[in-house]
Amino acid sequence: MFVFLLLLAFIGTVEAQRVPGQQKTDSCLCKINSSIWTFPAVQFMEVTRQVQICEDNLNEFEEKLRNTNAELPMMEATLQNISARLKTFGYLHTSGLYSALHLRQLNQELEDIHQSVNETHMQNPNKETHSLLSELNKAKNDVQRMYIDDFFNLETMKKRLRDLNNRAQSCKTIPNDFRSTCHQRIMTRISSPSITKLNSISKSYISGAWGRDAQLSSKKRYWEHCLVSGHKHGNTIRMYNSYEDFMASRNYKDEQIASSYSDKNAVQGSGTILYDNTVFYQCYSTAEICSFNITTKVTKRMKLDGAGIDNKFPFCYYSCRDWTDIDLEADQDAVWVIYATEENHGNIVVSRLDPLALNITHTWKTQLFKRSVTSTFMMCGVLYATRFVNTYQEEVFYAFDTTTGQEINTLSLPFEKVSAGIANLNYNPVDRRLYMYNDGYLLAYNTFN
Numbered sequence: 001m002f003v004f005l006l007l008l009a010f011i012g013t014v015e016a017q018r019v020p021g022q023q024k025t026d027s028c029l030c031k032i033n034s035s036i037w038t039f040p041a042v043q044f045m046e047v048t049r050q051v052q053i054c055e056d057n058l059n060e061f062e063e064k065l066r067n068t069n070a071e072l073p074m075m076e077a078t079l080q081n082i083s084a085r086l087k088t089f090g091y092l093h094t095s096g097l098y099s100a101l102h103l104r105q106l107n108q109e110l111e112d113i114h115q116s117v118n119e120t121h122m123q124n125p126n127k128e129t130h131s132l133l134s135e136l137n138k139a140k141n142d143v144q145r146m147y148i149d150d151f152f153n154l155e156t157m158k159k160r161l162r163d164l165n166n167r168a169q170s171c172k173t174i175p176n177d178f179r180s181t182c183h184q185r186i187m188t189r190i191s192s193p194s195i196t197k198l199n200s201i202s203k204s205y206i207s208g209a210w211g212r213d214a215q216l217s218s219k220k221r222y223w224e225h226c227l228v229s230g231h232k233h234g235n236t237i238r239m240y241n242s243y244e245d246f247m248a249s250r251n252y253k254d255e256q257i258a259s260s261y262s263d264k265n266a267v268q269g270s271g272t273i274l275y276d277n278t279v280f281y282q283c284y285s286t287a288e289i290c291s292f293n294i295t296t297k298v299t300k301r302m303k304l305d306g307a308g309i310d311n312k313f314p315f316c317y318y319s320c321r322d323w324t325d326i327d328l329e330a331d332q333d334a335v336w337v338i339y340a341t342e343e344n345h346g347n348i349v350v351s352r353l354d355p356l357a358l359n360i361t362h363t364w365k366t367q368l369f370k371r372s373v374t375s376t377f378m379m380c381g382v383l384y385a386t387r388f389v390n391t392y393q394e395e396v397f398y399a400f401d402t403t404t405g406q407e408i409n410t411l412s413l414p415f416e417k418v419s420a421g422i423a424n425l426n427y428n429p430v431d432r433r434l435y436m437y438n439d440g441y442l443l444a445y446n447t448f449n
Contacts, residue, residue, distance in 0.1 A: 318388035
């Protein structure tokens with residue numbers, strides 16, 4: 001019976017077979033080949049291998065799943081960190097300017113510029129003011145069409161507005177005798193350092209500024225200002241009455257600008273300049289300009305609307321120089337402030353100050369991203385920007401002429417330095433020299449037009 005069942009089981013699973021037999025007496029004798037009952041070891045091994053592969057794949061999947069569960073919190077933390085870091089630049093999107101609200105603001109800016117140019121034209125009509133008025137009227141018509149068509153291309157319009165504003169500022173800016181003192185507009189060469197010395201306090205004071213009083217009729221006085229408190233703040237300026245005293249670091253007088261480093265009138269950042277015995281600088285932890293008259297000891301303050309501070313728009317190019325958001329400069333007859341705003345997408349803004357009244361008289365907006373430059377200076381109403389070449393070389397690569405509104409991106413004026421970092425670079429119209437505070441070293445250069 002057992003054999004019969006096995007045969008049936010095999011036949012049931014494989015195929016039916018005919019087996020011949022002989023009948024002897026009461027029995028049926030048949031010859032059966034038992035090899036057909038051999039256990040399918042090869043097939044079994046293959047099935048076993050497939051089961052093992054499946055089990056290994058499942059184990060690998062479970063391991064990946066466990067790793068993913070472990071990595072998810074880290075990924076979430078990374079995304080939160082990226083979001084936090086990008087939040088600073090959110091204005092680049094929100095100021096992308098594709099809304100009716102921004103269109104109204106744009107229209108208001110056009111009205112303001114039109115009014116300013118019209119006043120200038122009434123006082124001194126000329127070909128340029130007439131051309132500007134025509135272009136402004138055309139721009140206003142284009143804005144009205146944007147309203148009607150509900151099609152906003154405000155980035156293009158913003159660029160157009162910036163160019164018109166710069167031309168309008170130039171129309172009412174330049175004094176009659178300005179061109180005579182700066183007959184050659186663009187600088188052509190910078191010499192090797194004519195002065196190289198350490199600051200008079202310590203090499204560890206890597207951030208600060210120095211130079212000579214920039215007012216043409218002022219005495220030949222040199223000054224030195226070193227930042228303390230994390231290379232961020234200062235409250236004194238060291239004055240020298242002669243070049244010889246400065247070079248020997250003798251007979252100096254430390255003038256107190258504020259009572260302490262944390263006083264509201266203390267200096268923040270290395271963008272300091274001395275003009276007509278008055279120190280101009282960024283006020284402590286605010287978007288304000290301070291002026292301190294060394295003779296009268298009087299401090300004035302002026303708000304710089306929209307200016308980024310506290311390392312929002314520092315000079316960066318190679319590596320960011322902290323607390324350089326606001327840079328004060330001086331030339332023949334004005335003090336200038338160089339900064340950046342969100343409204344101008346982090347690009348450099350140049351404002352001309354009346355040094356006595358301490359107010360802004362004119363403002364130009366450039367297309368140069370402030371974080372893409374190492375330092376800036378003003379010379380004959382032209383803004384220059386430098387970039388890092390290597391530890392011992394810098395290059396002037398950009399100029400913006402406030403007289404014409406022209407931007408020049410093709411300059412290549414290399415000059416030497418003794419260390420990588422630049423804390424301050426300013427031009428002096430009296431001796432036509434550039435003064436650099438270079439990681440604690442004080443350097444001066446002759447310039448050529």
